[in-house]
Each structure stands twice: as C-alpha cells, then as structure tokens.
Amino acid sequence: MRSIFPSLLFFLSLFSCSTPENNPPYFNSVTGSFPIDSLGLTLIHEHMLVDFVGADSVSPERYDQEEVIAKVLPYLLEVKKYGVKTIFDCTPSYLAKDPILLQKLSEQSGIRIVTNTGFYGAVGGKHLPEFVFTESAEQLADRWISEFEDGIDDTGIKPGFIKISVNEETPLREVDEKLVRAAGITHQKTGLKIASHTGTWATASQEVAILQEMGISPSAFVWVHAQAEDDFQNYLRAAELGVWISLDGIGWGVEEYVDRLFFAKQNGILKHVLISHDAGWYDPAKPGGGDFQPFTNIFEKLIPALKAKGFVDSDFEMLLIENPKRAFGLN
Structure with a gap:
C-alpha cells in the first residue's frame, strides 16, 4: 500500500485495533454495520453510477451491472492504493441508486461503500x-426511516446517511423545504446525518434554520458543494454553528480548493471541513458509461499543493479520517 503521508498507516492501524466498550458508534455500509472507529481514510462524496434521465424514466434496465463493474472497479482498486478504506456513494434514489451494484463493487474492491436514503430536489x-x-414531510420521512430500519427495497442494505438536494432560491421552494423537514424528522428518528446538495450559504443557511426550528443541531447538517460559496466569511459563520462544510468537487479541479482550505486552516476551522472529489459517474446515457473521472486528485494533486502551503500530516488525518468519523457516526 502506498502511503500518502508517513504516519497514515500507523494511524489506520490504531483504528483497526480499537475495541470500544458497550454500543460504540457505528456506520452502515452496503456490506453491513461496523464500528465508526474502523471507518478509516474516507472519501465522503463520490459516485459509481448516475443516470440523469429523470425520475419518470430511470430504470435498472438502462444499464448492465457487470458492464458498470468492469468500468468502475479499476478506479476503486487504484484509489485503494492510497489507503482509502471507505467511500460514501452520494447517488440518491431516482438517479440510479443501486445498493446491490454497490455491494458487488465493495466486495470485489475491498473498499467499504456507504449508500443513502432521501430524494434529490x-x-x-x-x-x-x-x-x-x-x-x-412526515410521509416522506416514514419512507426513509423504513429504509434505515428494514433496508432499501428488498435488499436488506441499510443507508448510512440522508442525501437530499434543494434548488438555489430564497425563500426555498415549498417542495425543497418539505425535503429538509423530512430529512430532519428522519434524523431525529434514526441519527442519520443530512447531506444536502446545496451550493451557497444563502441557501444552506435557510436549511440550517429549518432544522434549528425543529430542535436539531446544525452539526447534523453537511453543506454539500460549499465550494460554490465565494464569501469565505460564510465558512466561519457555518463553522461557528457547527455545520459540516463539504468541499467536494476536487475531482474536477484543485486550485480553488487550495485557497479555501488554506483559509480554513488559517482561521482554525479545518475541524469542520470535509473533502472529496464528486468524481466517477458511470452514465448509462453515454457509450460505455462515458468518461469516468478518477478518485485520485486529492492524493496526487491537492495534498502536494497543500503541503507547499504549510499543511502537515495531522491536517490530512483530520480532513480524511477524523472529520468523517465525527460527522457520520451513529449510536
């Protein structure tokens, strides 16, 4: 295994040997539930398969599982060499979420994969x-709670987080507000954290306010695609509330993330930041699934760039190991 920084393998070995007492925090993966301390080096926002055809046309008949596996598996094995132990697949229902496909990929790659419940607005x-x-909102939440308790459809596979999305509007559209409330109810019943495809703080802050009205801590909320925010002061506002700031498009570029992460380090809020690529994306509408984006930019490009700005091993351990563990643990 290639190490991305000297202490990583030692750090991971500590996790694998830990034996917490009495109902330790855990996470759900497509191959079962495991202690959260075993999460390891984690990419919190990636995609194996996404079909953008729309809810009225999406279907498993639009792709062949074995063809998807043949395309995706080499990319998982490639990133595994960097020590990645867990990947969160953020493809939601009605965009070709396929828990059985993810289970097969997990078993063949040796990487734990976490799937989700929720809807994409x-x-x-x-x-x-x-x-x-x-x-x-209560009826939608009942659907998601059922997936947590009984498994997704008839697979028996349980979600490890809630994935929703909202449109960038002020005020939020009625259906988007309902999705946030449904996610809040689901969190209250299950403990699952809420990852919401959002964008700017103007929208994310509305979601946080709804959750706060429901008595839910902002620490249950992951502000997905926070790299869309241009006012870095809003990162400080989010961190002060306890919101998780997800900078998750690193598969498509690096420079803008260096600036944001340097700001976070300088201002002492790295402990509120999550990073990932938002990469992959086998697309059934394209020949051969299209161009699959690798999951390696963090290791091959971002980490060297951040080291040049003064980042040290403990910073990367926080971003890739400690923060995902604190953000997504269930009790």
Whole structure:
C-alpha cells in the first residue's frame, strides 16, 4: 500500500485495533454495520453510477451491472492504493441508486461503500417522483426511516446517511423545504446525518434554520458543494454553528480548493471541513458509461499543493479520517 503521508498507516492501524466498550458508534455500509472507529481514510462524496434521465424514466434496465463493474472497479482498486478504506456513494434514489451494484463493487474492491436514503430536489424537481409533491414531510420521512430500519427495497442494505438536494432560491421552494423537514424528522428518528446538495450559504443557511426550528443541531447538517460559496466569511459563520462544510468537487479541479482550505486552516476551522472529489459517474446515457473521472486528485494533486502551503500530516488525518468519523457516526 502506498502511503500518502508517513504516519497514515500507523494511524489506520490504531483504528483497526480499537475495541470500544458497550454500543460504540457505528456506520452502515452496503456490506453491513461496523464500528465508526474502523471507518478509516474516507472519501465522503463520490459516485459509481448516475443516470440523469429523470425520475419518470430511470430504470435498472438502462444499464448492465457487470458492464458498470468492469468500468468502475479499476478506479476503486487504484484509489485503494492510497489507503482509502471507505467511500460514501452520494447517488440518491431516482438517479440510479443501486445498493446491490454497490455491494458487488465493495466486495470485489475491498473498499467499504456507504449508500443513502432521501430524494434529490434540484434541477427543478426533475429527479423527484410525483408522490413527493403530494405527500407530507412526515410521509416522506416514514419512507426513509423504513429504509434505515428494514433496508432499501428488498435488499436488506441499510443507508448510512440522508442525501437530499434543494434548488438555489430564497425563500426555498415549498417542495425543497418539505425535503429538509423530512430529512430532519428522519434524523431525529434514526441519527442519520443530512447531506444536502446545496451550493451557497444563502441557501444552506435557510436549511440550517429549518432544522434549528425543529430542535436539531446544525452539526447534523453537511453543506454539500460549499465550494460554490465565494464569501469565505460564510465558512466561519457555518463553522461557528457547527455545520459540516463539504468541499467536494476536487475531482474536477484543485486550485480553488487550495485557497479555501488554506483559509480554513488559517482561521482554525479545518475541524469542520470535509473533502472529496464528486468524481466517477458511470452514465448509462453515454457509450460505455462515458468518461469516468478518477478518485485520485486529492492524493496526487491537492495534498502536494497543500503541503507547499504549510499543511502537515495531522491536517490530512483530520480532513480524511477524523472529520468523517465525527460527522457520520451513529449510536
């Protein structure tokens, strides 16, 4: 195994040997539940398969699982060489979330994969089934709670977090507010954390306010795609509340993330930051699944760039090991 910084393998070995007492925090993966201390080096926002055709047309018949595995598996084995132990797959329902496919990829790669529950409201609701517009937040939450308790569909595979998305509007659209409330109810019943595809703080702060009204700590909320925020002072505001700031498009570029992470380090808020690539994306609409984006920019480009700015091993351990563990543990 290639080490990305000298102390990483030792750090991981401590986790694998830990034996916490009496109901330790845990996480759900597609191959079962494990103590959160075994999460290890984690990428918290990636995609194996995504189908953007829309909720009214998405179907498992649009792709062949074995073809997807043949395309995706080499990329998982590639990033495994950097010590990655767990990957969160952020493809939600009605965008081709396929827990069995993820289970096969996990078993063949040796990387634990975490899937989700929830619905995706962005793109004007294109990826929402019709019942989302008529059911209440409580009814939607019942669906997601059932997946946590009984498994997704008939797979027995349980989600490890809630994935929703909202449109960038002020005020939030009615259906987007309902999705946030449904996620809040689900969190209250299950402990699952809420990762919301958002963008700017103007939108994320509205979501946080709804959760606070429900008596939910902002620490249950992951501000997905926070790299869209141009006012870095809003990172400080989010961190002060306890929100998780997810900088998760590193598969598509590095420079803008160096600036944001340097700001976070200089201002003492790295402990509130999560990083990932938002990479992968086998697309059934494209020949051969299209161009699959590797999961390696963090290790090959971002870490060297940050080291040149004064980052040290403990910073990377915090971003890639400690923060995911603190953000996503269940009790």
